Amino acid sequence: MTATCDNGRCASDRAWHHVVCPANCSDTCSALVRVEDGRIVEARGDEANPHTRGFLCGKFNDFLRRAQGHGRIKTPLVRTAAGFEPIGWDGALDMIVERWQRVIAEYGAEAILPYSYSSSMGIANRNYGDAFFAALGASSLRKTLCYPARNAGLSRVLGGELATAFTDVEKSDLIGLWGADVTNARAHLIPVLQAARRRGAQVWLIDVYESPAARLANHTLCVKPGTDAYLALGVIDILLREGLHDAYFCAARVEGLEALRESVLARIPAEHASELCGVPMRDMEELAHNLAAHRNALLYLGCGFSRTQHGGMASACIAALGAVAGIYAREGGGIAATSQAGAALPLDPITRPDLGCAPRRMINAIDLGRALLEEHDPPIQSLYVYGTNPAVVTPDQTRVLEGLARDDLFVIVHEQVMTDTARMADLVLPATTAFEHDDAYKGSTFPTIQLGRACIEPYAEARSNNDVFRELARRMGMDEAHLERSDIELVEESIAASSYGFTEDELHDFYVGKPVVIVGERFARERRRDSFATPSGKVDLTCICTHADELGTPWYEQQPRTHGEFAVVTVPGKHVNSSGIYEDEGCEQTLLMNRADFEERELKAGQSVRLANEWGVVTFSAQPSEAVPAGVLVVPGLMPLTATEGGFGINALCPSYPTDLADASTYSDIRADLSPEK
Numbered sequence: 001m002t003a004t005c006d007n008g009r010c011a012s013d014r015a016w017h018h019v020v021c022p023a024n025c026s027d028t029c030s031a032l033v034r035v036e037d038g039r040i041v042e043a044r045g046d047e048a049n050p051h052t053r054g055f056l057c058g059k060f061n062d063f064l065r066r067a068q069g070h071g072r073i074k075t076p077l078v079r080t081a082a083g084f085e086p087i088g089w090d091g092a093l094d095m096i097v098e099r100w101q102r103v104i105a106e107y108g109a110e111a112i113l114p115y116s117y118s119s120s121m122g123i124a125n126r127n128y129g130d131a132f133f134a135a136l137g138a139s140s141l142r143k144t145l146c147y148p149a150r151n152a153g154l155s156r157v158l159g160g161e162l163a164t165a166f167t168d169v170e171k172s173d174l175i176g177l178w179g180a181d182v183t184n185a186r187a188h189l190i191p192v193l194q195a196a197r198r199r200g201a202q203v204w205l206i207d208v209y210e211s212p213a214a215r216l217a218n219h220t221l222c223v224k225p226g227t228d229a230y231l232a233l234g235v236i237d238i239l240l241r242e243g244l245h246d247a248y249f250c251a252a253r254v255e256g257l258e259a260l261r262e263s264v265l266a267r268i269p270a271e272h273a274s275e276l277c278g279v280p281m282r283d284m285e286e287l288a289h290n291l292a293a294h295r296n297a298l299l300y301l302g303c304g305f306s307r308t309q310h311g312g313m314a315s316a317c318i319a320a321l322g323a324v325a326g327i328y329a330r331e332g333g334g335i336a337a338t339s340q341a342g343a344a345l346p347l348d349p350i351t352r353p354d355l356g357c358a359p360r361r362m363i364n365a366i367d368l369g370r371a372l373l374e375e376h377d378p379p380i381q382s383l384y385v386y387g388t389n390p391a392v393v394t395p396d397q398t399r400v401l402e403g404l405a406r407d408d409l410f411v412i413v414h415e416q417v418m419t420d421t422a423r424m425a426d427l428v429l430p431a432t433t434a435f436e437h438d439d440a441y442k443g444s445t446f447p448t449i450q451l452g453r454a455c456i457e458p459y460a461e462a463r464s465n466n467d468v469f470r471e472l473a474r475r476m477g478m479d480e481a482h483l484e485r486s487d488i489e490l491v492e493e494s495i496a497a498s499s500y501g502f503t504e505d506e507l508h509d510f511y512v513g514k515p516v517v518i519v520g521e522r523f524a525r526e527r528r529r530d531s532f533a534t535p536s537g538k539v540d541l542t543c544i545c546t547h548a549d550e551l552g553t554p555w556y557e558q559q560p561r562t563h564g565e566f567a568v569v570t571v572p573g574k575h576v577n578s579s580g581i582y583e584d585e586g587c588e589q590t591l592l593m594n595r596a597d598f599e600e601r602e603l604k605a606g607q608s609v610r611l612a613n614e615w616g617v618v619t620f621s622a623q624p625s626e627a628v629p630a631g632v633l634v635v636p637g638l639m640p641l642t643a644t645e646g647g648f649g650i651n652a653l654c655p656s657y658p659t660d661l662a663d664a665s666t667y668s669d670i671r672a673d674l675s676p677e678k
Helices: 058-067 089-107 123-136 148-158 166-171 189-198 212-216 228-241 247-253 257-267 270-277 281-293 311-325 365-374 397-404 465-475 487-497 504-511 542-546 595-600
Strands: 016-020 030-036 039-045 077-080 083-086 112-116 140-142 174-178 202-207 219-222 297-301 334-336 362-364 382-386 410-415 427-430 439-442 448-452 566-571 590-594 608-613 616-625 632-636 670-676
Touching: 016 448, 039 058, 077 089, 089 112, 089 382, 089 410, 089 427, 089 465, 112 123, 112 140, 112 365, 123 140, 123 439, 123 465, 123 487, 148 311, 148 542, 166 189, 174 189, 189 202, 189 212, 202 212, 202 281, 219 281, 228 257, 228 270, 228 281, 228 311, 247 311, 257 542, 270 281, 281 311, 297 311, 311 334, 311 542, 362 365, 365 397, 439 487, 448 504, 590 595, 595 616
Parallel strands: 112 382, 140 362, 174 202, 174 297, 202 219, 297 334, 382 410, 410 427, 566 632, 590 616
Antiparallel strands: 016 030, 030 039, 077 083, 077 427, 439 448, 566 670, 590 632, 608 616, 608 670
């Protein structure tokens, strides 16, 4: 028999239910699950989604195991002298309300800080908390862990992300994967790239090491971590001085090109750029000639290259390279960073920024450790964590853990399993999975949106993020009507505010759970390929020439902010979700090392080594690799602290310094010294 839910959210008249994979890997896979006796007994990809094509990767199976109870927290837990003990929902909510009322009375509501990110990718359960905490008057969190610097750089040059949907990729004759390992995230691009090569398109991989995506590429360029901007500038210089650029497009649609020549390129010519980024001149010249020969080039951007000191400018320089090569005016050409699906589901009706009392203190997510230890006006007295695992994922991990351990800090964690952050909490609340609550999802790689309805009852006593916020609002006497909206009502308000012209058939399909493909040209303001949302209406390169740090030093002359012999980069891992939310039993904290560097130090495979810099000390199991360049160390995935020696992960070495634009994370800006464990 199929499941029947008392709350009416589960469809009981069919065996198969439309669901969405909530993994933070950008593909937003459509799936069908079959439910019997309240349990998911079978799953398959939904072929109705033309992009994910009925294929599900192993991460979906991990979510299914979690939904079926693997490792789940069953009931609210309170920390006592003897450890965690069950408390029940009434007791837990009463404790939160009583503690918060005391904090507000003594310090004000800004002494409460929410901390969330992207383990819940649904637009309602990821974002509705913003409205609750705004109405409460709590401190606001600036969410900067992932892609803000990349998008800020694109916006400076192009006036927006200018996303080119992969639905146009059939017209691309060159595809550049820039910092994007599509084998560990965005796996549905693999058949797209394979088909592109079969029809004769060039595929280039530009990354800090020869990632598994190299097997999909014709050419691989390994760039020194943090130097992608120099590679882009070097190729621009070659295009210009060899007359390979699109002269017509540059004259008609580009502003600031001469200033770029006279200032930046005069100081960073291709030969110097080659030295700085580690890519030989012959390879840069080959890329330039290929871009000139393949004008319908599509540059698909990951995020890693932008998580550096010059991350915003790196993105801006890549956007400038596209302009000089003239790829924006052609079908199948352009920058692909995110799809246009997000614009179809606006978030303001859910987050309701108008509910907040202005001004509210804003804390940058990368600055959590400092904020917990050093903010005094007022001091943070309570931290509410949901949808993330800051003990693992946040930079400056040493101070984050020190802050979480404060005796006077009331830490609440709403989570599915006992993460490292949950283990440090005073109160742990059990959370639902995506199969147990309603939400809408938007594709980041592909332009699709889909409604996922609850298909099974919440596990044990689990409640969704938003169910808890609604109950807390009621108990605290918050009378804002928005805080009583159901998740479906929140989605409906987003749809109603959308500038996208949904047809009746699309709305019908959406509300019955089918994937809906977003067509960019149907937005109220159509984007033309030769029109840019900059003040001049042209590609604007002036920011690359004028951007400087607070000392007035040109960005391209700044020095590294961490020190050590090796550059250390974290890349997506196969077995641990990139958000660091999900625990993986039996995993080990590993680093990959260039074989010559490995043998020079007479290391053995699996030997423990210590990495140290001014931010911390971390122990890894070292493995030699032919794919890693000399002087670089690659760390695959974020490990739970239970899988480490010494209780620290890679982010103990990560600075909380912000990027040049958007004040975002600098996860790829780590340098450290290596020594064998004694």
